[in-house]
Amino acid sequence: MCQRSSEMKALVKEGGGGDNRLQHKLLASVFYEASTRTSCSFQAAMHRLGGRVVHVDASPSTGNSSSKKGESLEDTIQCMECYSDVLVLRHPVQGSLARVISRVNKPVLNAGDGIGEHPTQALLDLYTIADELGGLSQIKQQSTSENPLTVVLVGDLKHGRTVHSLAKLLARSGVVNDPSTQLTLVYCSPPLLQMPQDVQDYVAQFGITQTEIPSLADAVAKANILYVTRVQKERFDLEEDYNQVKGMYIVNQELMRMAPSNMIVMHPLPRVDEIAVEVDDDSRAAYFRQMENGMYVRMAILDLVLSSKDK
Amino acid sequence: MCQRSSEMKALVKEGGGGDNRLQHKLLASVFYEASTRTSCSFQAAMHRLGGRVVHVDASPSTGNSSSKKGESLEDTIQCMECYSDVLVLRHPVQGSLARVISRVNKPVLNAGDGIGEHPTQALLDLYTIADELGGLSQIKQQSTSENPLTVVLVGDLKHGRTVHSLAKLLARSGVVNDPSTQLTLVYCSPPLLQMPQDVQDYVAQFGITQTEIPSLADAVAKANILYVTRVQKERFDLEEDYNQVKGMYIVNQELMRMAPSNMIVMHPLPRVDEIAVEVDDDSRAAYFRQMENGMYVRMAILDLVLSSKDK
Amino acid sequence: MCQRSSEMKALVKEGGGGDNRLQHKLLASVFYEASTRTSCSFQAAMHRLGGRVVHVDASPSTGNSSSKKGESLEDTIQCMECYSDVLVLRHPVQGSLARVISRVNKPVLNAGDGIGEHPTQALLDLYTIADELGGLSQIKQQSTSENPLTVVLVGDLKHGRTVHSLAKLLARSGVVNDPSTQLTLVYCSPPLLQMPQDVQDYVAQFGITQTEIPSLADAVAKANILYVTRVQKERFDLEEDYNQVKGMYIVNQELMRMAPSNMIVMHPLPRVDEIAVEVDDDSRAAYFRQMENGMYVRMAILDLVLSSKDK
Numbered sequence: 039m040c041q042r043s044s045e046m047k048a049l050v051k052e053g054g055g056g057d058n059r060l061q062h063k064l065l066a067s068v069f070y071e072a073s074t075r076t077s078c079s080f081q082a083a084m085h086r087l088g089g090r091v092v093h094v095d096a097s098p099s100t101g102n103s104s105s106k107k108g109e110s111l112e113d114t115i116q117c118m119e120c121y122s123d124v125l126v127l128r129h130p131v132q133g134s135l136a137r138v139i140s141r142v143n144k145p146v147l148n149a150g151d152g153i154g155e156h157p158t159q160a161l162l163d164l165y166t167i168a169d170e171l172g173g174l175s176q177i178k179q180q181s182t183s184e185n186p187l188t189v190v191l192v193g194d195l196k197h198g199r200t201v202h203s204l205a206k207l208l209a210r211s212g213v214v215n216d217p218s219t220q221l222t223l224v225y226c227s228p229p230l231l232q233m234p235q236d237v238q239d240y241v242a243q244f245g246i247t248q249t250e251i252p253s254l255a256d257a258v259a260k261a262n263i264l265y266v267t268r269v270q271k272e273r274f275d276l277e278e279d280y281n282q283v284k285g286m287y288i289v290n291q292e293l294m295r296m297a298p299s300n301m302i303v304m305h306p307l308p309r310v311d312e313i314a315v316e317v318d319d320d321s322r323a324a325y326f327r328q329m330e331n332g333m334y335v336r337m338a339i340l341d342l343v344l345s346s347k348d349k
Numbered sequence: 350m351c352q353r354s355s356e357m358k359a360l361v362k363e364g365g366g367g368d369n370r371l372q373h374k375l376l377a378s379v380f381y382e383a384s385t386r387t388s389c390s391f392q393a394a395m396h397r398l399g400g401r402v403v404h405v406d407a408s409p410s411t412g413n414s415s416s417k418k419g420e421s422l423e424d425t426i427q428c429m430e431c432y433s434d435v436l437v438l439r440h441p442v443q444g445s446l447a448r449v450i451s452r453v454n455k456p457v458l459n460a461g462d463g464i465g466e467h468p469t470q471a472l473l474d475l476y477t478i479a480d481e482l483g484g485l486s487q488i489k490q491q492s493t494s495e496n497p498l499t500v501v502l503v504g505d506l507k508h509g510r511t512v513h514s515l516a517k518l519l520a521r522s523g524v525v526n527d528p529s530t531q532l533t534l535v536y537c538s539p540p541l542l543q544m545p546q547d548v549q550d551y552v553a554q555f556g557i558t559q560t561e562i563p564s565l566a567d568a569v570a571k572a573n574i575l576y577v578t579r580v581q582k583e584r585f586d587l588e589e590d591y592n593q594v595k596g597m598y599i600v601n602q603e604l605m606r607m608a609p610s611n612m613i614v615m616h617p618l619p620r621v622d623e624i625a626v627e628v629d630d631d632s633r634a635a636y637f638r639q640m641e642n643g644m645y646v647r648m649a650i651l652d653l654v655l656s657s658k659d660k
Numbered sequence: 661m662c663q664r665s666s667e668m669k670a671l672v673k674e675g676g677g678g679d680n681r682l683q684h685k686l687l688a689s690v691f692y693e694a695s696t697r698t699s700c701s702f703q704a705a706m707h708r709l710g711g712r713v714v715h716v717d718a719s720p721s722t723g724n725s726s727s728k729k730g731e732s733l734e735d736t737i738q739c740m741e742c743y744s745d746v747l748v749l750r751h752p753v754q755g756s757l758a759r760v761i762s763r764v765n766k767p768v769l770n771a772g773d774g775i776g777e778h779p780t781q782a783l784l785d786l787y788t789i790a791d792e793l794g795g796l797s798q799i800k801q802q803s804t805s806e807n808p809l810t811v812v813l814v815g816d817l818k819h820g821r822t823v824h825s826l827a828k829l830l831a832r833s834g835v836v837n838d839p840s841t842q843l844t845l846v847y848c849s850p851p852l853l854q855m856p857q858d859v860q861d862y863v864a865q866f867g868i869t870q871t872e873i874p875s876l877a878d879a880v881a882k883a884n885i886l887y888v889t890r891v892q893k894e895r896f897d898l899e900e901d902y903n904q905v906k907g908m909y910i911v912n913q914e915l916m917r918m919a920p921s922n923m924i925v926m927h928p929l930p931r932v933d934e935i936a937v938e939v940d941d942d943s944r945a946a947y948f949r950q951m952e953n954g955m956y957v958r959m960a961i962l963d964l965v966l967s968s969k970d971k
Contacts, residue, residue, distance in 0.1 A: 082744065092393050121390055418930050
């Protein structure tokens with residue numbers, strides 16, 4: 039997938055922006071909740087490969103779909119299946135994709151189902167790590183037992199679907215699909231928002247070192263990757279609890295001065311104030327490149343799914 | 350139209366998904382009320398022939414068009430005409446299309462104008478009947494005066510635009526544009542929701558047999574086509590009237606056991622509970638194929654309208 | 661730009677509707693407020709040149725973007741930049757574009773920023789004048805000091821962004837980029853809604869004659885161009901002030917009878933009742949042609965911006 043995503047990046051950056059390999063193929067994109075980024079990058083990915091898109095905004099507040107007439111999710115998706123070659127589904131309820139795929143014969147890509155999964159986000163995060171650190175073989179050579187690849191996950195680790203998926207995928211894939219790569223996961227969060235035990239147990243199976251470092255300044259000292267997520271006020275029952283941690287997990291220039299020169303900063307976006315805008319000009323700020331990678335990864339997935347179908 | 354629609358089906362299913370015959374042509378799709386299915390199938394149809402689409406959601410609740418600034422329907426459509434080669438209009442008020450076409454020089458396709466017409470729906474219904482019954486010549490041979498083609502229309506026959514149009518089109522076309530085809534229309538509805546007299550009078554002109562069979566079980570016994578529509582609670586002034594008929598017009602496995610093995614079940618969709626989900630796996634359930642045909646019929650229409658323009 | 665726009669018009673009208681010169685290029689269209697016309701004509705322009713479009717409705721009332729999650733305008737636009745080759749931005753707040761372009765490397769086209777600018781509207785107005793009056797050289801020959809090109813701006817000249825931009829652009833460009841063209845601007849408005857002094861001062865720099873003629877009938881007598889905008893009730897503090905002028909700035913058949921036979925009527929649209937529908941059939945009514953020109957001008961701009969990037 040990383041190899042294929044790199045090819046897509048080269049196609050867009052040096053190959054004139056795209057090609058026509060998915061000509062006459064149609065993507066039906068059905069979003070039951072808003073996600074500009076995910077939706078737009080899937081659409082852009084399809085367009086860059088010459089395919090076409092029909093987008094349905096099916097969110098209850100702004101959308102316009104037949105779900106308002108009482109139609110079931112399964113029926114709506116089966117309708118869209120009739121017109122298309124591949125589907126993308128975003129739904130606020132965990133397990134929605136599982137419900138749907140039993141009734142659909144065409145490939146359905148999961149663009150997030152509530153607190154369930156968001157697999158293309160995890161893949162683009164993984165690809166970004168590989169891409170930023172100079173390629174997969176590079177990472178393998180650099181990471182030794184004295185000097186493991188250190189990934190710091192910071193912010194709300196309790197509720198963040200993104201960090202759960204990334205931790206699991208990093209553990210399972212060993213970044214390079216090679217268990218000889220040495221990996222350390224560092225969890226940096228307020229006490230109330232720690233990484234759930236089930237994720238930690240899953241990661242532990244693969245023999246990955248996991249440590250908790252509550253102080254962000256301490257955590258970044260040896261980081262290769264700083265993966266930032268937002269601490270949201272609404273997660274706290276007591277305002278005093280929030281006020282106590284507010285500002286402790288902010289990435290700014292001052293923090294960046296303490297960080298290694300080859301560390302990269304990632305964020306699934308959108309951000310609010312957890313990364314100061316002043317950091318954007320730091321070459322280590324990888325979050326916009328990360329987002330761009332989202333398009334390349336989704337191009338790779340669409341190509342894989344639709345090209346293999348023809349063979 | 351049926352021939353052309355079959356060609357489109359072959360193009361999508363066996364011809365790689367589409368072609369470029371409408372390259373550089375632009376469809377302006379303007380919807381003053383939501384209709385995911387109609388909108389998406391028109392968009393998909395245009396895309397599959399290589400054309401492009403600009404879609405305007407002009408519905409008062411969720412839309413974003415200039416009609417909110419007090420612009421007339423005629424002006425909005427004339428604007429979109431300036432940018433496009435063909436237009437699709439959906440509007441809740443009967444007669445809207447008629448108002449518009451007098452001021453527009455480019456072809457405008459009616460995607461439903463309130464209780465008025467929804468001609469592409471009627472065409473896709475007719476095409477589905479022909480396609481499912483094995484082609485037009487097949488139908489003609491099978492239908493004899495002892496054994497006429499029997500179409501059962503079930504549910505709310507009073508308000509259903511779809512069943513009105515289908516009854517008229519079936520009568521007029523004799524399915525096969527051949528009056529020797531023998532056709533019987535069976536109306537199966539609650540007493541309060543019977544087929545209007547004016548539709549019955551229209552059909553009668555063509556010498557078509559029309560019968561009323563209130564019981565669904567009785568009606569399906571000799572059916573070739575079972576066309577299902579929804580009985581909506583809001584059509585009844587008294588809740589007790591609704592409760593009395595509720596459940597009497599539900600198609601489920603039990604009913605399907607009583608139906609002929611070569612009968613097909615159609616529905617304009619979306620459905621709520623008038624066809625049980627368990628019926629979906631029955632090969633006689635044709636409603637999703639019917640919906641897919643909507644795309645082929647609309648491809649045929651767009652091709653007809655735009656290709657003929659060039660000649 | 662006029663030359664290029666004319667080429668685009670010929671491409672659409674006589675060249676089969678478009679070509680593929682922007683194949684594999686992607687336009688991200690981000691609208692923070694509704695503008696069907698501007699949005700659709702940019703989309704259509706991109707499609708007609710073979711490019712692709714991802715549209716984001718980011719308006720607070722109906723939109724679905726991450727700005728609801730607290731994301732800054734700059735971040736949203738930088739995200740869309742990652743996926744696209746060119747951006748179009750519409751925002752209700754003046755100066756939004758200026759804020760954004762400092763952080764974006766790809767071209768961003770201004771589709772209106774509040775009371776700030778709407779440059780493509782001004783360009784299409786200018787192109788329409790040139791096109792309607794028979795080409796640029798034609799205008800130059802016709803306009804002499806005894807017989808200057810007379811442009812009457814009518815309606816709400818105080819708040820109209822469109823008339824401000826047009827007055828300035830006409831003054832600066834001399835229509836034909838040739839100061840020998842003689843130009844007179846006539847302002848026709850209620851006393852409370854006169855052309856602001858700063859616009860008049862700007863125009864005066866170029867030696868353009870400016871006159872105020874409160875009566876519309878008087879103003880049209882020698883007009884070559886009648887540019888109409890709407891007088892809105894909500895601009896008046898006192899209803900009696902509105903009632904006094906209401907109806908004084910309406911263009912109807914009666915007025916058209918008093919106007920020169922070669923005068924053209926323009927309007928940025930949408931209109932409400934400031935131009936009577938009966939005028940539409942008059943060949944001097946140029947406002948729908950003007951709107952169509954919007955697509956040609958935007959095609960020219962997109963081509964200029966994206967083709968030059970390749971070289």
